[in-house]
Amino acid sequence: MSIELAYSVTNPEPKNESGNSTQVSAKLSPNGFALVPQPSEDVKDPLNWSSFKKSTTLLIWCLGCFATTASGLGNALGYFVQAQAYHKPDPISLSYSVVAATAGIAIGPLFAIPLAHLFGRTRIFLWSMVGLLATGIWSATMTHSDQYGDFIAARLFGGLFGGIAPALGAETIMDLFFLHQRGKAFTVLNLSFLAGVVVGPTLSGFIVGSTSWTVQFWWSNGVEGIVIILALALLEDTYYDRTPEAEDCRKSWPDSFLANRTATFFAGARVIPPMSMAEIIQVFCNPFLIGICPVTLLCGGLILVDFGFAAFFNIILTVFLQGSTATGGYGFTPGQNAEFLFCLWFGVIVAQLYGHFANDRIPLWICHRNGGIWQPEYRLHTLWLPGLVILPVSLGLYGASLQYHLHYMILALATFLGGFATNAIVPVTANYIVECFKGHASESAATMGVYRLAFSLTIPFFAPAWISKVGAGWCLGMAAFFSIFAYLGPLLLMWKGAKIRTWSFKSLLADEGGLKVIKTAGNMEARREV
Template sequence: MEQKQVVTMMDQSSGLESPNSDSSRAGNPKVSASGVTLIPQPSSDPNDPLNWSMSKKTINLIIWSLGAFVSTASGLGNALGYFVQAKIYHKDNPIELAYSVVAATAGIAAGPLFAVPLSRRYGRVLVFFWSMVGLLVTGIWSATMTHSDQYIPFVIARLFGGLFGGNAAPLGSDAVVDMFYLHQRGKALTVLNLSFLFGVVVGPTLSGFIVGSTDWSVQFWWSNGLEAAIIIISLLFLEETYYDRTLGLDAKGRTRPKSFIGGRMTTLFCGSRLMPSISFAKIMEHFLIQFKIGICPVTMLCGGLTLIDFGFAAFFNIVLTVFIETPVEEKGYGFTPTQNAEFLFCLWFGIIAAQLYGYFTNDRIPLWICRRKGGIWQPEYRLHTLWLPGLIILPIALGLFGVALEHHLHYMVLALACFLGGFATNCLIPVTVNYVIECFKDNPSECASIMGVYRLAFSLSLPFFVEAWIGKVGFDWCLGMAAFFSIFAFGFIVVLIWKGRELRKLSFKGLASSEGGVKIVQDGEKPPSKV
């Protein structure tokens, strides 16, 4: 009786009853080589993205990841050029140049809110492709704003660059869910999200080397070249991943043309032929779904963590340039832009460490817990990977960061704080995004876009009051308070681990949809079929 109930739950949660799913009809679900049940079950259709070869999936994931990377690398591309540009635009306070990065960051947060609903009508690839074209145009616009009276147009260009550039990571989340099984998504979403976050440090690093040796406008020309390359490889290789898992794409008459050129033309210029035909009202419904997901309890708790933790980390990375290049007599470190760029390699190592941590834990630890719980999957198992980075390492990093700046400790102490903070915050983002996606599995890109708003909202507001805050209490108390706030925010994750199953039920009607309750690990049984 219990076994029959598990199978029924699995069918209801993951939509296994499909005309194209031979194994589902036979009651003999396909499993991986390690005995993990494949969720969702693949169909027998070769056009099903789940049936694509791993090389094809990898190529598509790489293109999406490159798009996510260049969006932030371009958005923060002038982060170490503040002092140089302040002279050109006649700005006495270099912090004012940080507003250009804030504008780009605001665009990155807001852009997906409009792009995601459009992708439901015109396809993910079409929206992504033309977003890259828009990002390239605004990059050229930014690079040509070299006169003293062009500060406002420069900031506007950065804003529009963010609006176009921020779409890759949310739309790529849809592609990941379409191409990869439940037990593979942790790694895939880690690659996608950390590519986005890696751009946050690569852009400023290259900015420092550029302004230290050549004209500041080159900060944007290098990313323009990468954007052009992404446009070309997308034109050639990026595939639309939408697939109706209930009826199959062919059953709706929306097949891809057989010829290569016909397929590329349809995907990039007539993407609506590959998608369900929906009305403008339905597009607006998808726009509102993002905000409905955003105010569901599980999203607010995960979003609250990223709002606080990533908000502090992202902002202090943005203004670190000002602190570290301030003359020594003014309690700065007196670094040149080139030295500043070299210093930022500590953040590179932090993200690399986070990538390795995520690769080896984001699927393994949840599956290990799942086996110990009788093989029944719950999305909350993914959150257990956050104990080390979120509760222990991040508060230490924030406190150390504040003490180093307040007491002007050796720059290597500051570098250690940056490394630890970079590692911790970059471990948090992929897991929280993945968790929310698995709570609302029918709306992956909507989840990713609203989590992007949570991630960036606080860091956008900090520049307007943080100077007064630091002046009032000092660096040590400012960052010390941030450390305590991060411990408090981790309490949200503890609540989700404890009561996540119940909180998921409090979502808006028709939105909550997860694989929770699915038996994905067989108790020592021999797998009936392996894929």
């Protein structure tokens, strides 16, 4: 529901030099927020879809994101059992299967985004789920001792297919939701992806403790099958060109169910306009260009360090928990290890609640305090608690627990705090960068995915030597200080982000900074201050 208000244009031409503003006709939500972007009058415009249809679309994308990491980390607690099956003396070498899946998740979107611009996001999403299902079956059937290499390859290709949903889902959110709604939407999408990091290993522990390790993949294959069925039945592409030139294309889109499904997922009418090869190459290059922009380097540095350390120590947590007490471990069985991971579940749940209540409210409150003028940097203020306070504390507590072999409940507290902090940080940073390059949401999300996973891919190769050299306490204590240092990037953006954004590539930079989006003191304007 929206309220349309028309204004007299008191300043018909923008005057950039003088600092005057231009008033425009706008639609406002009932609570006084300007609808950004402004929807068209067409009921087929995704911005005009019902709340139920928007929620259903987001739910399907979220299930796809969940299946990605649930499958990729589906054997995270199966190292010891698989080491026996593949005749590997060191269980740590089995963690390379998770590293391979993680690498695929980071790299896959870079190739999928150009294809989405050619064939449509929804079509690529569906077939990526089909590919993820196929690689899951492949992984579950690699049971012979000489098939370890094939198993690693299956995990890599599973990651390549699985990493597509989170990146393309970011563009879907930008198509469906208004500015004042995106914080919650990005929280739900990203935490669905991150929930798989928790659920996959937890179920893995229960499975390998009671039945064949191959079941770790069969259950996630079932989730992927459900996503495929829901997508075929309910999912529509959210691309919508509001320019007058695209009217004929919009009218040609089929309304009947079978024709619509055929056009969306297989063949028929084009979902999006055709692109030249030069444009496709530009789309492929965009994530790399976005990745080297100062605003991305400063924000991405935080997620690089924070998520990298957190992800790695979650990966090796199995080694500490299931290791013998004589070697400094806790002597847990796989089932007990799985039960321990429920503290991460609570971390994700609390992060979801925090994001629901904070990720839109805090930025909009700051916006209201500044006269209703929006700046993307307002979103970063939700990072103070999880990024600057809780994460360093959790890493330090984690290190002390391992160094002095404290009671496992202290380790559980550290794990819970770390789970909350990292899961609360990821949606905010992704949302911020997407809004800085809002015409390139998929490319921005893919870039942040690389930042999120790059360090966690490399750290398993040197962290064991680091721990053996200085001990787990010093290793994690240094990680805590590194996380504080990484927070300087967002601090700088909060202070001078509007200026730093202008140092990005002009062909990519597009944001909503300067828009007046909130009714203040009886003023019902919706305008861009220039």
